Amino acid sequence: MLLQNLLRCKKKKINNNKEIEGDIDDYMRCWDDGPCINLEDIMAQLNLVDCIRASNVCKSWRSLAVNRKNKIKTAQLPWLVLSHPCTKSLRFFDFSLGSFYNISLPRSTLFRWWYCGSSKGWLVIAKGWYFNPKLVLFNPNSGVQLQLPRLRTIPSFKDFLSENKYANYDITHFIEKIELSCSCEDTSNDCIVAASFYNQTTLALCRPGDKSWSVFKGGVDQINICDDILFYNGILYALIRCLDEDQDRDADAFAEAQDHSMRIGDDDIVVVVKLIPLDVSLRTSCLTLDPHIRVPANDFEGEWIVKNVGLISYLVESDGKLLIVHRIKNAIGSSVDPDGHSDLDLMVNEYVEMVVQIKRTMMFIIITMMILTMLMTMLIMDMVTTKETIYVAICIMMAAIIPFL
Amino acid sequence: MSTAATADASSSGDTTEGSVRLLTLQSEDGEVFEVKETIATQSVTIKGMVDDDCATSTIPVCNVTGRTLAMVIEWWNKHEIGAVSNEKELKEWESQFDTIDDKSDRDDVYDLLMAANYLNIPTLLDCCTSAVAEAIKGKSTDEMREFFDIKSDFDEKEEDALRKENQWAFEN
Structure with missing residues (x-):
């Protein structure tokens, strides 16, 4: 090793002077x-x-x-989130070291929680009642939690609820993407949270601790959906895709990026929102390069092999530049109906529904058993009259059902 | 090939370049080195002294021993523009500083770190910090304490609380 070479050369000189050598050895590092x-x-x-x-x-x-x-x-390198709802910790996979980590989540009440995404080192967690969940930013490194406004303050949340009742309900389907303006060192409140909700038809902003979300009303709706969002140099960029192709062809209004400024919360905080329209011609050219394919299956009995092509676009910051990254996604599957879902999708859906149904039946049986046992005990012990029994039964039933919601 | 002697020799060997000034550096333990000004000004501290015309007499380099200063001069010689033509060769040479194998290496890197700090040599500072970072990587807290001879100044309760705070980082 070179250091040792250097040292050997110098040693002679040092040995000539023993006092110096002593000094060096005593030297505290x-x-x-x-x-x-x-x-x-x-x-x-x-x-x-x-x-x-x-x-x-x-x-x-x-x-x-x-x-x-x-x-x-x-x-x-980012970590992969491996876990699923209803555990007490989230499991991460670290590519660079090839190791797994279990990070405990903040202790919650008896309610379940859902992992809804992450941004700049923060995890987004929803917990609580299904019709009014709480959104929390959680920093697994410092353990700090920041409250976000309730989802109920977003008008389209009601539509989402009415469409997705009970078995179909999954709050993570409502939250498409959450993006933080900075990694906000734990308690600073100059951080702005932007999120796209409900099939990307709603763009809303808030600051941690705000009472309600401020919904952006300048061009994100059912037809112009928001494919991706990203904070870049303090400006919120939103990639807008028009679903109505006819309108898109005619309208020049969307040809260029549009700037909007938007107030958040009660304070006078203004965020600049830049809408970037997605080029539709790109989508068509992708499809011509890599078209949909549909061929009959080997032993053709009305079954088709289908290759669907999709284009997904992302906003990415790389090396100080803002980029749009297009991903061409091929999905290959078999299908009975050449234009419809593939069988695999249907099977998965059926399976999920079956599981949910079984779960609910089991729940019902357990609760009924519990209530009956309680009532029997009470009647035997002659503690209550019939009228009181009914009230008690209702109370117990409520208490038993709540955790499962 | 690389010896500290070259550091000393460089002073007498390059007299042909008439305009090159020689600076005299004195280590803390009294060793004297003569170094070309063009080389020594890789140190921001010395460059400042030269610019202010304070470098006319012997420059004392406090807190840096003779053998460390010799290593620093070796570093300067290699990093002088044109000294090593090939960027790859320089990286290879630098890579010898990158690993800390034992405690004697560790002490050398500490001395170099101090010298690089005092003399303000950004390239050497970067190299030393990444060497220390490499040495820390993959070690447990106790192994780090052992390797760097650091005694924990947390009491038992604090230590427990620390471990609990980020329990997951200690599981693997």
């Missing part, structure tokens, strides 16, 4: 002096796990680890 060894720069090169371990070494290292985020130079 204080690795616990964080600022002195540029620990902040060192931490910036560590991944999150190493950084957490390093921050527990001593107080000086800990105080500097906190500032690490401001200095990070190398991009970290």
Whole structure:
């Protein structure tokens, strides 16, 4: 090693003077002096796990680890979220190390929670009653939670509820994407949250702690849907796709990017929203390059092999530039009806419905059994009259049903 | 090939370039080095002194021992524009600083880090910090303490609380 070569050469000189050698040996090297060894720069090169371990070494290292985020130079590969609802922790997979982590979620009440996405190191979690869930930003690193306004304050949430009752209900289907304007160091409230909801037909903004969402009313609706959103240089960019192709061909109104400014909450905070219309001709050219294919299956009994092509577009910031990334998605499946769903989809849907039905039947039986047992006990013990029994039964039933909602 | 002698030799060897000034650096333990000004000004600190005309007499380099200063001068020689023609070769040479194999390497990197800090040499500073980062990677908290001879100044309760706070990071 070169360092040792250098040292060997110098050793002669040092040996000539024993006093100096003594000095060098006595020389204290204080690795616990964080600022002195540029620990902040060192931490910036560590991944999150190493950084957490390093921050527990001593107080000086800990105080500097906190500032690490401001200095990070190398991009970290994102972790994959592996978990599904109804567990107490979320499971992550780290590509770079090939390891799994189980991160505990904030302790909730008896209600279930749903993982709804993430942005800039924060997880978006919905919990509570199905018709009025609470949205929370949760930072798995610091454990900090920030409250977002209730979804009920978005008008289209009611439509979503009426369309998706009981078995079909999944709150994650309402929330398409959530995007934070900055990684907001835990408690600062200058962070703005933007989100697209309900089949991308609603764009709404808020700040953590606000009472209601501010819905954007400048060009995102049932026909002009919002494919993706991204904060770039403090401006919210939204990729708009027109579903009505006739209108799109004629209208020049959408030919160029449009700027809108929008007020959020009660304060005078204004966010600039830039709408970028998606080029429809691109979609058509993609389809000609890679067309839909439909061929009869091997032993043709009214069954088809179908290849569907879809184009998905994303807004991405890379190397300081704002890019639109198009992804051509091929889906191959078999189908009885050449234009309809593939069999696989149908099977999955049927299976899900069956599971839900079984679950509900079981629930019902258990609850009825519980109530009957309680009533019997009470009657036997002669504790209550018949009238009171009915009230008690209703109470118990309510209490039993709530957790399953 | 690379010895500290070249650092000393560089002073007498390049007299042909008449305009090149020589600077005299003195380490904390009294060793004296003569270095070409063009090389030494890779240090922002020394460049400042030269620009302010304060570099006429011997420049004392506090807190840096002779052997560390020799390594720093070696670094400067390699990083002088035109000294190593091939960028790849330079990277290869630098990569020898990148790993800390044992505690003696660790001490050297510490000394170099201090010197790079004091003399303000950005390239060397970057190299040293990434070497330390590499040494930290993949170690447990206790292994880090052991490797860097750091005693924990948390009490037992604090230590427990710390571990609980990010329990997941300690499971693998």
